[in-house]
Amino acid sequence: MIAPEYLRHVDASPARAARERYRAGAVEPTSGVAPGFTQANMIVLPRDWAFDFLLYAQRNPKACPVLDVSDPGSHATVLAPGADLRTDIPLYRVWRDGRLAEETPDATAAWAEHPDLVSFLIGCSFTFETPMIEAGIEIRHITDGSNVPMYLTDQPCRPAGRLKGNMVVSMRPIPASRVADAATISGRFPAVHGAPVHVGAPELIGIRDLSKPDFGDPVRIEPGEVPVFWACGVTPQAAVMASGVPFAITHAPGHMFITDIPDSAYHA
Amino acid sequence: MIAPEYLRHVDASPARAARERYRAGAVEPTSGVAPGFTQANMIVLPRDWAFDFLLYAQRNPKACPVLDVSDPGSHATVLAPGADLRTDIPLYRVWRDGRLAEETPDATAAWAEHPDLVSFLIGCSFTFETPMIEAGIEIRHITDGSNVPMYLTDQPCRPAGRLKGNMVVSMRPIPASRVADAATISGRFPAVHGAPVHVGAPELIGIRDLSKPDFGDPVRIEPGEVPVFWACGVTPQAAVMASGVPFAITHAPGHMFITDIPDSAYHA
Structure with missing residues (x-):
């Protein structure tokens, strides 16, 4: 606080x-x-x-x-x-x-x-995008002037009272050589989702097609880039649904x- | 969690x-x-x-x-x-x-x-006492087999609904040369109160007499030691009162x- x-x-x-x-x-x-x-x-x-x-x-x-x-x-x-x-x-x-x-x-x-x-x-994970850019890590959706892609996963949140739902994640393509840096930098900001929850292998968390996000816009993934997933504050909207x-x-x-x-x- | x-x-x-x-x-x-x-x-x-x-x-x-x-x-x-x-x-x-x-x-x-x-x-701050001991910092109330001293401060918590109250702190005397280490080590454990909220100068947070804690037992303070204060989980009991x-x-x-x-x- x-x-x-x-x-x-x-x-x-x-x-x-x-x-x-x-x-x-x-x-x-x-x-x-x-x-x-x-x-x-x-x-x-x-x-x-x-x-x-x-x-x-x-x-x-x-x-x-x-x-x-x-x-x-x-x-x-x-x-x-x-x-x-x-x-x-x-x-x-x-x-x-x-x-x-x-x-x-x-x-x-x-x-x-x-x-x-x-x-x-x-x-919101936008918060650690500035230090990532300062560390020379391109944030694709900022470069391209679009919204970040977000996906509804098949990973259940821990329920509470009448509320349940799966986790929503945001995705940023990161060059393989910078994935560790991206994890380290975002991990310094636990109050804004912190380190990634998943790196690569979108199918393991129920994401079938990266080009079809459930929220936001799709982004280019260049050769040598890995999709990196952060927990996302749209998760409450998934719980509402x-x-x-x-x-x-x-x-x-x-x-x-x-x-x-x-x-x-x-x-x- | x-x-x-x-x-x-x-x-x-x-x-x-x-x-x-x-x-x-x-x-x-x-x-x-x-x-x-x-x-x-x-x-x-x-x-x-x-x-x-x-x-x-x-x-x-x-x-x-x-x-x-x-x-x-x-x-x-x-x-x-x-x-x-x-x-x-x-x-x-x-x-x-x-x-x-x-x-x-x-x-x-x-x-x-x-x-x-x-x-x-x-x-509970007892959680970071083990890594502090491992770092060669004596925890006086453990050495002496007593309860940690705790004090009701004059520092108000942020109210919420019907609840209000002042912060309770625990105190450990730390050699002046190890205060920074104690702050660093405890700071690595934010879920169990983290870094100290106050170092030295007990009168500035409304503590009049270190030998008369509001909860727990008093402890020896040796020459060259500084009283270091951590936020304490007895704070909810102060709010109840x-x-x-x-x-x-x-x-x-x-x-x-x-x-x-x-x-x-x-x-x-």
């Missing part, structure tokens, strides 16, 4: 500027936006489901590392003072009875349906909440 | 033997018992308070690093298959309306009062639950 003092000496204007653009209606994947500022997945649930989800996150910390939890009914977060969680993400998803009901750039109306919503902000959760609001995959917290704050 | 596969190849008979002695009625502080096996603090709350507490832990992870959460009504844990959380801790505390009502070596009767109790097991929690069962300070999990599993 990041203490407020992290914010005191940080010029977070690039993060704020991005949130203001999204609040005004801009829609784009956020990989590479406001580099150096931690991005977060979001899931918002009625208070009645909040314990089940917090426990699900606690039992599956690689996929669901919790960065902040709002008080019931609040749409604020200590990770970005002044931000409004209802509007400051570029694209939201509204879920009803476990099904995607709507995608919208403004969740204010959906948010008003429940008086006691609890918001969970969850670490698998568990038939009556009501939830989430970010749209790849369209994250940009916090005021510098990536270095999550360096273990 | 430790996966069950950790348990498959570990001979946990020393941990099991200690639990069996406590189940049979033995009462002792557990520092130094079954060395190499992770020890845990415990707090048990009715389901109605479980979300507040899990959120309190999430917001105060240095003091309350959660290792496992039981399902409501269960007294089992994945950290020690076959263990019974009602009997396998040497000494329990039963709390009513924020006050200590009873100390008992067997919590079975208190446990039966509520059908939906949720048990939280929380990391400060918040007037109607019902809770905890371990007695220093009398921990000994798990089957090797300390190395929590090495970051």
Whole structure:
């Protein structure tokens, strides 16, 4: 958990500027936006489901590392003072009875349906992309200006209360000679998914075709590159689907909440 | 979160033997018992308070690093298959309306009062004492065969729902030349409180007299030694008191639950 003092000496204007653009209606994947500022997945649930989800996150910390939890009914977060969680993400998803009901750039109306919503902000692997780029490791989806590819695996999460589901992973093609570096660098950031959960052999975790991600965009895999898989903060959305959760609001995959917290704050 | 596969190849008979002695009625502080096996603090709350507490832990992870959460009504844990959380801790505390009502070596009767109790097991700094001893750092309370001294500070935790309270710390006197090593070694174990929260200057965190700990026993401080303070898993008991929690069962300070999990599993 990041203490407020992290914010005191940080010029977070690039993060704020991005949130203001999204609040005004801009829609784009956020990989590479406001580099150096931690991005977060979001899931918002009625208070009645909040314990089940917090426990699900606690039992599956690689996929669901919790960065902040709002008080019931609040749409604020200590990770970005002044931000409004209802509007400051570029694209939201509204879920009803476990099904995607709507995608919208403004969740204010959906948010008003429940008086006691609890918001969970969850670490995002975009956070360790900056140190990987600084170490000379190309991040293909940033190079190509696309969204990161994400896949629903056949690997079950540990259930909690009424919640169950399989893990979602993000994939980055990494040159074979840099896989160890990518594991080491990302491993220094356990709060944002940490080290990979799987390297190569996508079929062993139930991924049949890398060119057909379940979320995001496919990316080029060049000769000599290995697909490397990290636990992904879309895992809660898989749980919403698998568990038939009556009501939830989430970010749209790849369209994250940009916090005021510098990536270095999550360096273990 | 430790996966069950950790348990498959570990001979946990020393941990099991200690639990069996406590189940049979033995009462002792557990520092130094079954060395190499992770020890845990415990707090048990009715389901109605479980979300507040899990959120309190999430917001105060240095003091309350959660290792496992039981399902409501269960007294089992994945950290020690076959263990019974009602009997396998040497000494329990039963709390009513924020006050200590009873100390008992067997919590079975208190446990039966509520059908939906949720048990939280929380990391304990005893876990990093073994690697500190291996690095040649004396742990005074182990040398002297006493309980670790613990102090209620004036440092507030971040509140959550109905829960609030100040942080409790444990203290170990460390030679000035080894303070950095102690910080480094303990810092490798973030799931069991990690690096110290304070070094020297006890008055700055509201500790008036080191010879009068709020929990546990005082220890000798030799010339050239500095008092080093780690966040402590008795912090939930301070929250029970400060918040007037109607019902809770905890371990007695220093009398921990000994798990089957090797300390190395929590090495970051």
